[in-house]
Amino acid sequence: xxxxxxNNLMDELVQPLFGFSYILTGDRAIARExxxxxxxxxxxxxxxxxxxxxLDPLDKTQRxxxxxxLYHELLSETLELAMKRGPESLNEGSSQIDSFSTNxxxxxxxxxxxxxxxxxxxxxxxxxxxxxIEDLQEIFGLERHRTLEFYYNARQMMVGDIESxxxxxxxx
Amino acid sequence: xxxxxxSETKKQMIASYVNGTLKAKDVPSVEEIVxxxxxxxxxxxxxxxxxxxLLQMIPQEKLRKDEKTALNxxxxxxxxxxxxxxQVDWKTQxxxxxxxxxxxxxx
Numbered sequence: 001x002x003x004x005x006x007n008n009l010m011d012e013l014v015q016p017l018f019g020f021s022y023i024l025t026g027d028r029a030i031a032r033e034x035x036x037x038x039x040x041x042x043x044x045x046x047x048x049x050x051x052x053x054x055l056d057p058l059d060k061t062q063r064x065x066x067x068x069x070l071y072h073e074l075l076s077e078t079l080e081l082a083m084k085r086g087p088e089s090l091n092e093g094s095s096q097i098d099s100f101s102t103n104x105x106x107x108x109x110x111x112x113x114x115x116x117x118x119x120x121x122x123x124x125x126x127x128x129x130x131x132x133i134e135d136l137q138e139i140f141g142l143e144r145h146r147t148l149e150f151y152y153n154a155r156q157m158m159v160g161d162i163e164s165x166x167x168x169x170x171x172x
Numbered sequence: 173x174x175x176x177x178x179s180e181t182k183k184q185m186i187a188s189y190v191n192g193t194l195k196a197k198d199v200p201s202v203e204e205i206v207x208x209x210x211x212x213x214x215x216x217x218x219x220x221x222x223x224x225x226l227l228q229m230i231p232q233e234k235l236r237k238d239e240k241t242a243l244n245x246x247x248x249x250x251x252x253x254x255x256x257x258x259q260v261d262w263k264t265q266x267x268x269x270x271x272x273x274x275x276x277x278x279x
Contacts, residue, residue, distance in 0.1 A: 003255045010247045015235055018243070022233040032239065036246055043254050051255060057268045109231050126192070127223070128230055133193060148193075155191070158226050 001055045001066070009067050010039075016129070017074055023124045024082040026105055026113055034085070038078040046073070072139045079121050079140065086117065111158055119154035126151055177205075183215055190219040 014035075021031040021038075043050070056062055105113050112120065122140070125131040131139075137147050177185070182205050188194035189202040206216045235243065 003251050006251055006255070007244075007248050010251075011244055014240060014243050014247065018235045018239075019233055023231055026231075028233065028239075031233070032243060036243070036250070039247060040250055040254075043250060047254055057264075058271055106231075108229055112230055124230055127227060128232060130192065151193075155226075158229060159222065 001050050001053045005055050005057070006050065009063075009070055012067065013071050013074065016071065017078065019128075020075055020121070020124065021078055021082075023112070023120055024079065024086075024117055026109075034078060034082055038074060038081045041081065042074060042077045072135070075121075075125070076139050076141075079117060083117055115154055115157060119150045119157075122147060122150045123154035123158070182212060186212060186216050187219055190216065190223055 017035055018031060021035040022028065025031045025034055053066065055066060112123075115123070118140070122136055125136060125139075126133070133144065133147055133151070136142070136151075137144055140147070142150075185194060185198060185202050186206060189199065189206075194202060205212050207213075
């Protein structure tokens with residue numbers, strides 16, 4: 001793959017990758033930094049592979065496949081790096097709201113940010129980006145039952161939050 | 173075939189249909205269930221509303237134009253530092269240039 005081809009692919013991927021990076025960190029500046037670092041780490045490790053990979057500019061199917069591959073690889077790299085950097089409580093999830101940022105988190109997103117990084121990542125990619133469970137398994141190297149567990153636990157937590165809101169509404 | 177399912181199974185299938193975890197082979201059955209019974213239609217609507225509400229509780233941040241430009245420039249810089257310089261022959265450059273439309277009109 002030529003340098004300009006990688007530049008073009010990254011131009012298209014930078015927006016969705018930023019969205020993902022943001023839901024992990026909860027801060028725009030830290031999200032941009034995390035994304036850049038994850039990309040650099042990935043490129044240092046895989047540059048030989050990427051340069052050897054032939055990309056025919058006229059083959060749209062191949063381009064789509066490589067773009068998807070790169071997207072998945074970078075999602076995985078970003079999460080891995082976020083897990084290394086974030087506070088330990090973030091990885092498994094805790095009852096308190098936790099993020100990389102010192103800025104206060106908007107009220108409506110508090111429940112989402114109180115989840116661990118894995119459930120957050122899986123829930124976001126599944127609900128917002130429409131990823132399949134199989135894709136998520138592949139990206140995060142999880143078994144199907146583990147992926148579903150993260151997904152359903154996250155869902156349960158969010159739905160539980162909605163129900164508590166309903167209850168508070170009834171009381172008021 | 174779906175007549176054999178219990179009410180609970182039908183509801184679980186509808187919930188899976190809405191959150192996209194249902195197997196492709198079961199999709200027609202669920203669509204038939206929802207289409208033919210008002211109780212399940214109501215259940216389906218409720219599940220869709222619940223999903224939409226959940227989506228509102230997930231942040232969906234986007235890069236601003238200036239941030240995107242800066243990030244792309246940074247990526248180009250990293251690529252330039254880490255990858256070998258492109259050696260594209262003039263025939264390929266012309267072929268690739270001609271393959272792309274110069275401008276497009278959106279109707």
